[in-house]
Amino acid sequence: MAVVGLSGRLARCYCLRAVRSLPVCSSLRVPALQLHVSKTAMGASQKDFESAVNQVKLLKKDPGNEVKLKLYALYKQATEGPCNTPKPGLFDLINKAKWDAWNALGDLPKETARQNYVDLVSGLRSSSDSSSQVKPEADKKQAGYETLVITSEDHITKIMLNRPAKKNALNTQMYQEIMLALEAASKDDSTITVFTGSGDYYSSGNDLTNFTDIPPGGVEEKAKNGAILLRDFVDCFIDFPKPLVAVVNGPAVGISVTVLGLFDLVYASDRATFHTPFSHLGQTPEGCSSYTFPKIMGLAKAVEMLIFGKKLTAGEAYAQGLVTEVFPDSTFEKEVWTRLKAYSKLPRNAMRISKQIIRNHEKEKLHAINAEESSILQERWLSDECVNAVMNFLSQKAKL
Numbered sequence: 001m002a003v004v005g006l007s008g009r010l011a012r013c014y015c016l017r018a019v020r021s022l023p024v025c026s027s028l029r030v031p032a033l034q035l036h037v038s039k040t041a042m043g044a045s046q047k048d049f050e051s052a053v054n055q056v057k058l059l060k061k062d063p064g065n066e067v068k069l070k071l072y073a074l075y076k077q078a079t080e081g082p083c084n085t086p087k088p089g090l091f092d093l094i095n096k097a098k099w100d101a102w103n104a105l106g107d108l109p110k111e112t113a114r115q116n117y118v119d120l121v122s123g124l125r126s127s128s129d130s131s132s133q134v135k136p137e138a139d140k141k142q143a144g145y146e147t148l149v150i151t152s153e154d155h156i157t158k159i160m161l162n163r164p165a166k167k168n169a170l171n172t173q174m175y176q177e178i179m180l181a182l183e184a185a186s187k188d189d190s191t192i193t194v195f196t197g198s199g200d201y202y203s204s205g206n207d208l209t210n211f212t213d214i215p216p217g218g219v220e221e222k223a224k225n226g227a228i229l230l231r232d233f234v235d236c237f238i239d240f241p242k243p244l245v246a247v248v249n250g251p252a253v254g255i256s257v258t259v260l261g262l263f264d265l266v267y268a269s270d271r272a273t274f275h276t277p278f279s280h281l282g283q284t285p286e287g288c289s290s291y292t293f294p295k296i297m298g299l300a301k302a303v304e305m306l307i308f309g310k311k312l313t314a315g316e317a318y319a320q321g322l323v324t325e326v327f328p329d330s331t332f333e334k335e336v337w338t339r340l341k342a343y344s345k346l347p348r349n350a351m352r353i354s355k356q357i358i359r360n361h362e363k364e365k366l367h368a369i370n371a372e373e374s375s376i377l378q379e380r381w382l383s384d385e386c387v388n389a390v391m392n393f394l395s396q397k398a399k400l
């Protein structure tokens with residue numbers, strides 16, 4: 001009984017929430033994992049640490065209570081230093097187990113705890129990855145994703161956003177699965193990677209219910225975690241090494257529009273629209289759009305979209321250079337996939353290297369812009385303007 005309770009309570013602590021609902025993996029055992037734990041401070045940066053905290057949520061398998069306790073203890077040591085809180089009472093089993101784990105770290109320096117946390121997560125990730133390798137057969141739906149449908153066929157990896165009942169709004173799980181999918185696609189044998197949406201929408205952007213799940217650290221912690229997630233998510237697009245194609249099957253909103261500036265081809269159905277209503281939501285541009293949009297369409301048109309929330313038709317988005325080509329909805333799928341299948345036969349390395357030449361000199365700049373946009377949004381999410389706009393949507397008083 002204690003173990004079951006421990007799992008539930010621990011899951012609420014320090015970014016372990018996502019692990020709670022997943023099945024326990026008996027192949028993940030503490031001694032093997034401890035081999036990955038460095039006993040000396042190797043100097044993991046704060047960014048590495050924050051990224052590891054985020055990666056814990058990506059684990060596909062529950063690492064078990066012992067490892068969760070170890071993660072908890074290292075997290076506390078890394079962020080607060082040695083345990084100096086009173087020991088919980090004998091019958092407070094869960095908090096006592098947590099206290100014991102933290103206290104056992106003694107005077108371990110914060111930096112070493114930070115590094116050990118990063119190493120432990122890295123070990124967990126490799127165990128998790130190797131136990132969930134993609135099947136060798138191509139052209140099969142890849143398992144392990146709940147919010148995406150991923151298929152590989154004709155040297156094309158297709159990532160389909162798959163929450164049609166919610167207009168493919170991006171919830172936290174979808175952000176995380178997309179990052180995983182991009183990492184896998186960057187290494188698989190496909191030549192190009194394609195994003196599309198299932199149902200009538202491409203995507204309605206950030207899932208506004210993301211704002212409702214407040215962690216123990218309160219709204220500030222929520223905003224901080226959101227900014228880290230956003231930065232990591234957009235970084236994956238900036239760094240993606242192969243040609244990236246958006247097949248925009250219907251309306252696109254918010255972050256699903258802004259990251260299009262980081263894609264290499266954007267094909268749109270004539271039913272698609274492109275809408276970035278940031279001011280309406282008390283928010284500000286993300287996805288590097290504060291830089292890519294003025295560059296793509298000129299300052300005047302970028303301002304209309306990003307500050308005044310003007311919704312563009314597919315034809316207008318094409319005229320502004322955001323979209324590569326528009327197709328009639330009735331023949332959209334057929335025409336686009338015929339085109340993409342032909343492109344996918346082009347030499348893989350040549351395409352990859354060409355993308356590098358075209359994009360690499362801007363990468364550093366894009367990472368810096370992404371970091372800045374994310375940190376500005378972290379503040380915005382705490383503003384009355386944003387809170388009121390989200391409340392209005394959630395209480396069904398407002399739609400776009």
Ligand SMILES: CCCC/C=C/CC(=O)SCCNC(=O)CCNC(=O)[C@H](O)C(C)(C)COP(=O)(O)OP(=O)(O)OC[C@H]1O[C@@H](n2cnc3c(N)ncnc32)[C@H](O)[C@@H]1OP(=O)(O)O
Pocket residue numbers: 165166167169170175204205206207208209226227229230253254255256277278281283286393398399400
């Ligand atoms: C890591 C954080 C990054 C943050 C950065 C991102 C910035 C953005 O992306 S801002 C853009 C945020 N998106 C929105 O504001 C869109 C909100 N949605 C709407 O206005 C309408 O739903 C929409 C115009 C898209 C579609 O309208 P309808 O055709 O009338 O459909 P419904 O409203 O009935 O939608 C069906 C169903 O889906 C839910 N839904 C749709 N979009 C979202 C969303 N973005 N977040 C959460 N939920 C969404 C909607 O509530 C309905 O749900 P049910 O009522 O349960 O059926």
